[in-house]
Amino acid sequence: MKYRDTRLHLRGESLFSDDHSVPEATLMGAIVASPIARGRILTMDLATAKKIPGVKAVLTADDIPGENQLGNIIRDEPLLAGGELRFIGQPVALVVADTAATARRAAAKIQLNCEEDTPILDPREAFEKNSLIAEPRCFQIGDPDGAWADCAHIAEGTVESGGQEHLYLETQNAYAVPTEHGGIKLVSSTQSPTAVQRNTAGILGLPMHMVEVDTPRLGGAFGGKEDQATHWAALAALGAFHLNKPVKVLLDRWEDMRFTGKRHPYSSDFKIGLSADGKILAYQVTFYQNAGAFADLSTAILERSLFHATNSYFIPHVKATGYCCRTNLPPFTAFRGFGAPQAMLVIEAAIHKAGGGMGIPYSRIQEKNLIRRNDLFPYGMKARSGNARASWRRLKSMSALPALHREMKTFNAKNPLVKKGAALMPVCFGISFTSTFMNQANALVHVYTDGSVGVSTAAVEMGQGVNSKLAQITARTLGINVERVKIETTNTTRNANTSPTAASTGADMNGHAVIMACGTILERLKRFAAGALEIGPHQNLAVFSERVFLGNKPLAWDWQTLVRNAYLARINLSAQAHYATPKIFFDRETNKGRAFAYHVHGAALITVELDCLRGTYRFELARIVHDAGQSLDPLIDRGQAEGALVQGLGWISLEEVLYDEKGRLITDTLSGYKVPDIFFAPREIQVDFLSRTPDSDGPYNSKAIGEPPYMYGIGGFFALLEAMKAFRPDLEPDYTAPLTPERVLTALYS
Numbered sequence: 001m002k003y004r005d006t007r008l009h010l011r012g013e014s015l016f017s018d019d020h021s022v023p024e025a026t027l028m029g030a031i032v033a034s035p036i037a038r039g040r041i042l043t044m045d046l047a048t049a050k051k052i053p054g055v056k057a058v059l060t061a062d063d064i065p066g067e068n069q070l071g072n073i074i075r076d077e078p079l080l081a082g083g084e085l086r087f088i089g090q091p092v093a094l095v096v097a098d099t100a101a102t103a104r105r106a107a108a109k110i111q112l113n114c115e116e117d118t119p120i121l122d123p124r125e126a127f128e129k130n131s132l133i134a135e136p137r138c139f140q141i142g143d144p145d146g147a148w149a150d151c152a153h154i155a156e157g158t159v160e161s162g163g164q165e166h167l168y169l170e171t172q173n174a175y176a177v178p179t180e181h182g183g184i185k186l187v188s189s190t191q192s193p194t195a196v197q198r199n200t201a202g203i204l205g206l207p208m209h210m211v212e213v214d215t216p217r218l219g220g221a222f223g224g225k226e227d228q229a230t231h232w233a234a235l236a237a238l239g240a241f242h243l244n245k246p247v248k249v250l251l252d253r254w255e256d257m258r259f260t261g262k263r264h265p266y267s268s269d270f271k272i273g274l275s276a277d278g279k280i281l282a283y284q285v286t287f288y289q290n291a292g293a294f295a296d297l298s299t300a301i302l303e304r305s306l307f308h309a310t311n312s313y314f315i316p317h318v319k320a321t322g323y324c325c326r327t328n329l330p331p332f333t334a335f336r337g338f339g340a341p342q343a344m345l346v347i348e349a350a351i352h353k354a355g356g357g358m359g360i361p362y363s364r365i366q367e368k369n370l371i372r373r374n375d376l377f378p379y380g381m382k383a384r385s386g387n388a389r390a391s392w393r394r395l396k397s398m399s400a401l402p403a404l405h406r407e408m409k410t411f412n413a414k415n416p417l418v419k420k421g422a423a424l425m426p427v428c429f430g431i432s433f434t435s436t437f438m439n440q441a442n443a444l445v446h447v448y449t450d451g452s453v454g455v456s457t458a459a460v461e462m463g464q465g466v467n468s469k470l471a472q473i474t475a476r477t478l479g480i481n482v483e484r485v486k487i488e489t490t491n492t493t494r495n496a497n498t499s500p501t502a503a504s505t506g507a508d509m510n511g512h513a514v515i516m517a518c519g520t521i522l523e524r525l526k527r528f529a530a531g532a533l534e535i536g537p538h539q540n541l542a543v544f545s546e547r548v549f550l551g552n553k554p555l556a557w558d559w560q561t562l563v564r565n566a567y568l569a570r571i572n573l574s575a576q577a578h579y580a581t582p583k584i585f586f587d588r589e590t591n592k593g594r595a596f597a598y599h600v601h602g603a604a605l606i607t608v609e610l611d612c613l614r615g616t617y618r619f620e621l622a623r624i625v626h627d628a629g630q631s632l633d634p635l636i637d638r639g640q641a642e643g644a645l646v647q648g649l650g651w652i653s654l655e656e657v658l659y660d661e662k663g664r665l666i667t668d669t670l671s672g673y674k675v676p677d678i679f680f681a682p683r684e685i686q687v688d689f690l691s692r693t694p695d696s697d698g699p700y701n702s703k704a705i706g707e708p709p710y711m712y713g714i715g716g717f718f719a720l721l722e723a724m725k726a727f728r729p730d731l732e733p734d735y736t737a738p739l740t741p742e743r744v745l746t747a748l749y750s
């Protein structure tokens with residue numbers, strides 16, 4: 001097992017931010033949250049709570065020394081609600097006490113007297129009432145309004161998709177320590193140390209250099225700690241700032257589920273037009289995104305929905321419109337796929353419906369319309385590879401589909417109450433932040449005099465294996481053993497102005513920065529060695545397997561000697577490098593540009609067996625052909641693909657986020673919210689990698705892995721619909737996700 005942290009995790013020795021030993025003086029924070037989804041605070045009684053022994057402070061919006069303002073795109077969110085309440089779970093006050101139990105007991109004693117308004121919970125209702133967070137966005141290509149006349153078949157419909165709880169194992173937490181000159185040091189479980197630093201500085205009215213953020217590693221994040229780790233860090237910092245003592249804030253599972261945002265629910269309308277032979281000519285889609293109460297990352301997520309509105313297909317006439325609808329639910333946020341899953345579910349549903357109407361298998365329409373190299377995406381970028389088709393072909397040839405379909409037919413004919421279904425799911429995902437400026441990273445590399453190497457980057461390890469990849473990249477670039485390399489914690493003092501570890505770009509961008517920094521050091525070492533050993537131009541020197549080579553000839557110096565002698569000759573053994581993804585741009589006026597460094601393609605086959613008496617089902621086979629470039633670490637990439645697939649299957653099947661009519665989360669415990677477990681995972685998961693691809697622009701011709709495989713799970717939705725149709729051939733498909741057993745059973749007997 002190559003994954004760096006395996007040994008630590010197995011032995012329980014990994015240090016998460018809550019594991020850092022804290023001084024005895026450390027105080028604990030608890031959150032007082034809004035009990036209503038919409039309205040205002042009339043009075044708030046803090047006196048009773050303040051009198052409880054052990055309570056050190058109760059802090060409200062009035063105690064914020066800087067600006068009571070959060071937000072990384074649109075600054076519309078207060079850290080602590082002043083008067084207006086916008087969702088149930090919105091932080092109103094922070095209680096700081098000597099123990100967490102005391103803090104929570106005191107928080108529960110705080111009486112809020114509120115005036116309550118009727119909340120808006122539905123995105124279409126928000127749209128009707130013009131409750132929008134931003135101007136609508138529209139991506140368009142060709143002549144989408146004129147193209148319908150040429151279509152032999154047109155299908156229209158709606159698609160609903162639900163939220164999804166991140167359920168990272170480690171709940172949100174942060175730890176703040178006051179430092180000299182009124183500064184703060186934070187240990188924060190965040191994907192974005194710089195965002196925590198910037199927002200905390202704003203809250204406290206400090207310059208950014210007075211706030212240091214350190215992130216050791218995360219126990220999972222999945223997007224849930226891209227923007228929404230900030231609140232808890234800023235609150236801990238606020239407590240530390242006022243009391244001049246270390247303060248820790250750690251949400252318990254119940255708080256975490258209620259207070260923090262989830263994947264955005266979408267409600268969408270589609271219209272698709274095809275030629276008689278199944279060529280998609282026109283596609284029109286409108287996304288009503290339930291953004292929740294504050295902007296958070298919603299506009300960026302909606303933008304990615306527009307980018308991925310046509311998934312892996314080439315469609316000449318497209319109009320995709322998105323509305324970012326403000327409701328009174330906790331702000332929905334980043335979640336693996338970042339708006340792409342919601343969009344891809346809609347185009348797949350459109351194709352499925354068209355296939356049903358035309359009486360041709362929808363997989364034939366999928367196949368016929370897969371994008372080719374140099375075809376245009378609706379945002380004006382050319383497909384750089386033919387991998388949409390290559391992965392599909394490979395999947396088909398591996399799967400003997402005609403035989404599989406025959407077997408299923410026979411099985412379904414023999415079994416009146418158990419039905420099988422299968423579906424294919426192509427995926428195309430663009431790699432780069434769609435906000436071009438965010439596509440930058442930096443690395444700081446120190447070679448120590450004993451030859452060991454310390455590497456600091458902007459990348460946050462959250463279980464995805466980025467540290468293993470960065471260590472391998474370092475070792476490969478310097479020509480040394482990977483055991484010499486240590487990947488440091490992510491820290492704003494060592495790596496400034498960083499982007500979140502998100503958008504699947506962590507290993508790509510930080511890996512490139514590491515290659516650059518290591519290259520600089522290596523260049524200095526080779527120049528020095530060429531001079532000291534009096535051998536020709538330094539370009540002829542190389543280091544590999546821990547030895548200096550002249551061409552193919554090993555020299556007397558090993559890595560350690562080289563480093564030691566260079567140090568004595570006063571050569572700089574440290575380097576910092578900055579990487580900015582080249583060639584990308586995007587014009588938000590025209591919505592055109594080369595928005596992505598490259599795309600990741602792939603295709604999956606999902607099969608399911610449905611118990612038509614109970615509505616329960618089991619995914620049987622998931623076979624994936626995935627374009628990972630020259631994988632830096634096939635084991636890690638396989639793990640990411642399998643995990644993402646199961647998470648995607650969970651979203652479309654089991655995981656149902658429910659709110660009551662007051663905007664209160666009903667599914668706020670793990671007994672009420674069902675997530676995939678090992679028994680739910682497909683009986684067999686096969687992941688095959690496409691090896692050589694022309695556009696592998698990641699480090700050493702690798703490609704990003706984190707998000708793309710999530711969308712293979714969408715195939716499970718259509719496999720289920722096929723199984724349901726085998727039981728009820730007259731069934732009109734309802735494109736509402738998740739297809740919970742309850743929903744399946746109701747549909748089968750409706």
Ligand code: MOS
Binds near residue numbers: 501502
């Ligand atoms: Mo990720 S959903 O881009 O944090």
